[in-house]
Structures are given as C-alpha cells and as structure tokens.
Amino acid sequence: MTFVHQNGVKALDGVSLTIEKHELVGIVGENGAGKTTLVRHINGLLRPTSGSVLIDGADARGTSVAKLSRKIGIAFQNPDHQLFSESVEHEITFALKNFGFDDALIEQRLNWALDFFGLKEYHKSSPLILSGGEKKRLTLASILAWDPEVVVLDEPTVGQDAIQKAKLLEIARTLHSAGKTIIIVSHDVEFLWSLQPRLVVMKRGRVVEDGPCAVVMQERELLEDARVSQPQLVALYESLSRRPASPFQDVSQALSWVSGERR
Amino acid sequence: MYWLASGLLYRRVVSPFTKLDPRIKLLIAIEFFVLSLLASSVIGVAIIIASIVAVAAFARSLRRVGRTVAFSLIFATFIFVLNLWIGLGLLRSLTFALRFIAIIGSTSIFFITTSPDELEQIMKWMRIPRDVVFAFVTAVRFIPVVMLDAFQIMDAQKSRGLELEKGGLLSRVRNLIPVLIPLVVNSVIRSGELAEAMESRGYGSTPKPTSLYGMRLRWYDKAVLVLSLAVFVLALYIYHFYTFPF
Ligand SMILES: Nc1ncnc2c1ncn2[C@@H]1O[C@H](COP(=O)(O)OP(=O)(O)OP(=O)(O)O)[C@@H](O)[C@H]1O
Ligand SMILES: [Mg+2]
Numbered sequence: 088m089t090f091v092h093q094n095g096v097k098a099l100d101g102v103s104l105t106i107e108k109h110e111l112v113g114i115v116g117e118n119g120a121g122k123t124t125l126v127r128h129i130n131g132l133l134r135p136t137s138g139s140v141l142i143d144g145a146d147a148r149g150t151s152v153a154k155l156s157r158k159i160g161i162a163f164q165n166p167d168h169q170l171f172s173e174s175v176e177h178e179i180t181f182a183l184k185n186f187g188f189d190d191a192l193i194e195q196r197l198n199w200a201l202d203f204f205g206l207k208e209y210h211k212s213s214p215l216i217l218s219g220g221e222k223k224r225l226t227l228a229s230i231l232a233w234d235p236e237v238v239v240l241d242e243p244t245v246g247q248d249a250i251q252k253a254k255l256l257e258i259a260r261t262l263h264s265a266g267k268t269i270i271i272v273s274h275d276v277e278f279l280w281s282l283q284p285r286l287v288v289m290k291r292g293r294v295v296e297d298g299p300c301a302v303v304m305q306e307r308e309l310l311e312d313a314r315v316s317q318p319q320l321v322a323l324y325e326s327l328s329r330r331p332a333s334p335f336q337d338v339s340q341a342l343s344w345v346s347g348e349r350r
Numbered sequence: 351m352y353w354l355a356s357g358l359l360y361r362r363v364v365s366p367f368t369k370l371d372p373r374i375k376l377l378i379a380i381e382f383f384v385l386s387l388l389a390s391s392v393i394g395v396a397i398i399i400a401s402i403v404a405v406a407a408f409a410r411s412l413r414r415v416g417r418t419v420a421f422s423l424i425f426a427t428f429i430f431v432l433n434l435w436i437g438l439g440l441l442r443s444l445t446f447a448l449r450f451i452a453i454i455g456s457t458s459i460f461f462i463t464t465s466p467d468e469l470e471q472i473m474k475w476m477r478i479p480r481d482v483v484f485a486f487v488t489a490v491r492f493i494p495v496v497m498l499d500a501f502q503i504m505d506a507q508k509s510r511g512l513e514l515e516k517g518g519l520l521s522r523v524r525n526l527i528p529v530l531i532p533l534v535v536n537s538v539i540r541s542g543e544l545a546e547a548m549e550s551r552g553y554g555s556t557p558k559p560t561s562l563y564g565m566r567l568r569w570y571d572k573a574v575l576v577l578s579l580a581v582f583v584l585a586l587y588i589y590h591f592y593t594f595p596f
Pocket of ligand 1: 092093094096097098116117118119120121122123124125
C-alpha cells in the first residue's frame with residue numbers, strides 16, 4: 088500500500104507487510120522513514136491512499152477506528168497527548184467504558200492494570216502529577232486494560248530510566264508469551280535486541296529488510312544506510328570476528344558466551 | 351477539518367505580490383476593504399471581487415484565497431436570504447452578500463500573503479509595544495503547532511474507542527473533553543517552556559533590541575504604491591460620479 092499526506096509527502100511507498108498472530112515485530116528506521124505512519128494504518132486512523140489493510144483477512148476499509156481499536160491497542164509516544172482524566176483510575180477505565188464493558192469486568196481489569204503496572208498507590212491521584220516514566224506506564228496500562236489482541240507501541244522506551252526499560256522489556260515478554268501480537272516501533276536497538284523480534288527495517292517509506300533480529304542486525308551496511316545503529320554486542324562480535332582465530336562462529340554464540348548460557 | 355484549517359495558515363510562496371513590502375500589501379488590502387464597503391451596486395462589488403481574484407492570482411495564492419472565500423459563501427448565502435426576507439429586494443440583498451465576500455477576500459489576501467515575520471515588522475513600525483507584538487506573533491506562529499497537537503490527541507483518543515461523531519449535540523460536546531483537556535495542558539506546558547527558553551536567551555535584557563531585518567521601500571514597492579493609490583482614487587472617482595445600471 089501507499090500513503091500520501093495532505094501536503095503531498097509520500098510517507099509510505101509500496102509497503103507490503105504481513106504480520107501473523109502471536110508475532111513479535113520490531114520496526115526500525117531513520118526519522119521520517121514512515122514508521123508511525125505505518126502503524127497508524129493498523130487501527131484505521133489513516134487509510135491507505137492506494138492498496139489495502141487487511142485485519143484478520145478482512146479489508147479494514149469500512150470498519151471504524153473504534154471497532155478496530157477494540158482488537159488493536161496503539162500506545163502513542165507522547166503521554167501528554169492522551170492523559171486527561173481527574174484520576175489514574177478514570178484514565179484507565181476511559182476506554183473500557185467506551186467499549187461498553189460491564190461494571191464487574193471494568194473493576195477487574197482496572198485492578199489488574201493497576202497491579203501489573205505498579206500504579207496502585209496512585210490510583211486516586213491526577214495523571215498530570217505523575218513523573219514522565221509513570222505517565223508512560225499509565226498510557227500503557229490504559230491500553231492494555233481492555234486486553235487488545237494486538238499491541239502496538241510507538242517508541243516505548245523514550246525518556247525511560249534503566250529500571251523502567253527493564254520493566255517494559257518484561258511487560259513485552261509477558262504479553263508475548265500470553266499470546267498477544269506485539270509491534271514495537273523504536274530507535275532503541277539495545278531494547279529490541281533483548282527482545283529478539285522479527286525486525287522490519289524502513290527507509291523513505293519503504294520496507295528495505297525484514298527478518299530475524301539476530302540476522303538483520305548483522306547487516307551493517309544496510310543498517311547504516313537506514314541510519315540504524317547496531318547493538319553493541321553485534322558490533323563487538325563483528326570486530327572480534329575480524330581477528331584471526333575468533334572464538335565465535337556467529338553472534339548468537341557470542342550472545343550465549345556473554346550471558347553464560349549454553350545453547 | 352484539515353482542509354479548512356490550512357486556509358488560515360501562512361505558507362511561503364514566491365510571487366511578485368508576496369515580495370512586496372508588507373506595508374504595501376497592507377495598504378492594498380485596506381484599499382480593497384474600503385472600496386468593498388463603499389460599493390453600492392452589484393456591478394461595483396463584482397468588479398472589486400474580480401480585482402481581488404486577479405491580485406490573488408498574481409500572488410499565486412488563488413486556490414487558498416478561493417478556499418476562504420468558498421467558506422464565507424455559507425455566511426454570504428445567509429446574509430442574502432436574511433436581507434431578502436426582511437424585504438430589501440433582490441439587488442440590494444445580492445450587493446450585501448457580495449460585499450461580505452469582497453471583505454473576506456480583501457482581508458484573507460493580506461493574511462495569506464504575509465508571513466508572521468512581516469506581521470511583526472508592521473506592528474513594530476506602528477509602534478505597538480514589543481511585548482504585545484511578541485505575544486501576538488507567537489500566537490499566530492503557534493496555530494499550526496497547536497493544530498498538529500489537536501490532531502495527534504484526537505488520534506490517541508480515537509484509538510481508545512472515543513467516537514467524536516457519535517450521539518446528540520450534548521454528547522458530542524462532552525466527547526470533546528478528552529481532546530480539549532490535553533490540548534490546553536500541552537499549550538500551557540509549552541508556553542511555560544517557551545517563556546523560560548526565551549528568558550534564558552536574553553529576551554527583555556535590552557529595552558530596544560536591534561532587528562535583523564528592516565523594511566525599506568524599493569523602487570518596485572514605490573511603483574506599486576503609486577499605482578495602487580492611483581487606481582484607488584480612480585475607483586473613488588467612479589463611485590462618486592457614475593451610477594451603475596444595477
Ligand atoms: N500529519 C502529517 N502531515 C504531513 N506530513 C506528515 C505528517 N506526519 C508525518 N508526515 C511526514 O511523513 C513522513 C513519515 O513520517 P513518520 O512520522 O511516519 O516517520 P517516523 O518513521 O515515525 O519518524 P520518527 O522516527 O521521527 O518518529 C515524514 O516525511 C513526515 O514529515
Ligand atoms: Mg514516529
């Protein structure tokens with residue numbers, strides 16, 4: 088599919104991408120590559136200029152954003168663009184009410200979300216007094232609360248400290264093992280490397296590479312061209328492998344050596 | 351929505367008209383404005399509208415001026431119907447409606463071809479206090495930013511199941527709350543940050559700062575000035591001594 092913005096910018100140029108159920112996908116690429124534009128198509132916020140978006144095999148054209156969102160939860164980068172309620176509690180239940188959940192279920196999902204994201208102590212406070220990292224967690228909580236099948240995270244790690252990042256990593260892993268489809272747009276290659284997703288590389292509105300993270304991250308020239316830095320471990324491995332008698336055959340060996348696991 | 355909002359925004363276009371000294375552009379807009387107010391016949395107003403269209407074409411902004419005018423058509427129709435209804439007669443009602451379009455056209459031609467920088471220069475030239483000028487120009491400059499914010503907020507809330515177009519009037523207004531609150535909060539945060547950033551860069555440290563650009567009339571500006579005044583006087587003369595058939 089192709090998407091042209093109102094000002095004539097061709098943000099997506101012949102993108103063809105299939106994401107299976109339960110898949111974990113990372114999307115990387117330079118600023119302005121079209122990553123955000125691409126994910127906005129998944130729940131119908133944007134509609135392709137040409138081509139089509141299929142959700143569960145059905146054309147999404149006639150389906151409203153609200154309907155698609157029930158299945159696909161997108162967390163946008165800037166929490167300040169969505170927090171509005173008088174309390175954390177209301178913020179989390181906002182979507183649940185929109186989707187017409189009954190009270191018992193709302194109560195249950197709210198408690199789950201407060202627990203899962205460590206927001207229990209704040210449940211009565213205003214979202215606006217939370218720190219940046221807590222706001223971010225709250226936006227995630229407000230989306231995961233309705234239990235969407237597909238979770239899309241646009242730049243989840245921006246502005247997060249080490250602990251928050253580790254937490255996010257854990258959240259992503261937990262969700263993935265719970266059978267969710269997860270799509271993460273990020274410039275944070277170390278974060279993606281820890282998740283080892285299927286990696287999609289974008290450049291100027293096109294998908295230029297698509298494959299397992301461990302493999303794609305080794306394609307130095309392609310990544311440089313798309314302005315993506317390699318994870319430190321891969322770069323280290325590559326410089327080691329240029330030396331005679333390198334102890335590793337590939338990155339995954341280096342990875343298990345560093346972490347002390349046997350594979 | 352986007353279509354409508356983009357009619358209000360300045361976009362840099364290079365043309366013989368936009369190149370003019372901003373004061374001349376203002377003068378031409380005022381001349382059109384005065385002529386539209388004075389015109390009292392359908393033909394008279396029609397000629398003015400035609401001239402505005404010609405100037406818009408000259409400014410390579412025909413489409414954008416046209417958009418604003420198209421929007422004002424709604425109100426013009428209202429004016430026409432209302433006047434007809436109170437019994438002013440077809441021709442006078444038509445004149446009033448057309449006059450409204452001419453007035454909108456003349457003001458929009460100025461705002462569409464004048465950048466915020468030029469607006470700032472004009473206001474300084476009028477000796478409006480610097481802080482007032484700054485506040486005004488910043489507000490104008492931030493319209494697109496706030497608009498972009500509004501679109502992103504709407505997207506975020508729609509993704510959480512908010513249906514802006516659902517329900518009756520009351521629930522539609524209520525649906526705006528999740529959009530308006532973040533919009534205001536963001537704007538307040540941003541203005542605070544802007545103020546701090548300005549002060550950190552020395553805003554207000556001298557009572558009379560130097561400016562990078564000044565306005566100077568070139569021969570081209572002077573020629574247009576003389577020409578426009580001549581046409582203006584001629585038009586006034588015609589108004590005064592000649593009555594159009596209708
Ligand atoms: N609302 C808009 N109107 C016009 N052009 C836009 C709009 N949003 C994005 N663009 C343009 O579309 C292109 C792709 O933008 P997009 O936001 O999808 O990039 P991205 O890959 O998410 O970049 P980043 O890494 O900076 O977030 C850019 O050239 C951008 O300028
Ligand atoms: Mg983006």
